[in-house]
Amino acid sequence: MPATIRKTLLHVENTLIEGGKTAERPLTLIAAVAVVTNPWAARGFVEDLRPEIHDCAPGLGHMLTEMILEATGGGDRVEAYGKAAVVGVNGEVEHGSALIHTLRFGNSYREAVGAKSYLAFTNTRGPANAAMQIPLMDKNDGGRRSHYLTIHLQVADAPAPDEIMIALGASIGGRPHHRIGDRYQDLKDLGHDVGNPAAV
Template identity: 45%
Template structure:
């Protein structure tokens, strides 16, 4: 894996809807900007060798960092892959939609649900939203949220931005009834 840089964002929301949030609502994101392992190779039919090499390294690198940045037990989580213009969305999907990547985060967060994801192709500096859901029950509405992030100089055309996001709580001031009330 050719890593160019790692970015860490922490957002603390102190007020929402004109009211204080207590405790403060914290969300953390860790992003790795890497060289696309399939860049310059034309259409690659078998992505597995690149997946086997890169995905576990990314999961091992990012999962503990996002949990540490959050500084609290993880209640909601998500992932992202943003591919530079010379790559395919499939390249990002290949790295994040494998247990070799995701299980590192599940273990670090004591999670059991699927990790929600965003995958897209974008120019450097493109904005993307990472969706988050509850770590053990994806039907918990209060934890359905997203966080907007960007890498000012990435992904370059031959790069991929891979990210993990974690929240210590649901949305600030969440007040929707449980999904079970509609069934």
């Protein structure tokens, strides 16, 4: 049975000034969130999570991807991406992990935005109004520090004890005024001979 979705949320945040200085290029952070019934709720310890993963994860991944694409105007505009789950207090962290750590969930997003990097993630447990943090990284270059970002949001009535909040995150742009360089310079300074795809 597909996931039972109680509500969805689209979070859009635009940073125009950072550190008291106007951003030459504003940063846009976007999160698509679904609040779903935990498919393993009230069943005790479930040994095999795969049937519900197969039933729920593909549809959630597709729906949240479509929300991101509509908000950004297309996959080519997404520069950094990530995913997250917050499980209600009656569930296991493993339940959230089961829904987001599967190719059945993430592949539709990767393919839609043309990504090469892995999807950065968090999976936690908490009460209603728990903080959800979605870490982001450049979709093609894991060493591009300007795109190490975190979307932070809360939903006042979610997750309920027997629910899971599932989210995908995206950025258009990187941190305004980023000035810590990329990890490749550190590697070079430490004597490693590493190619720098960020310089291409």
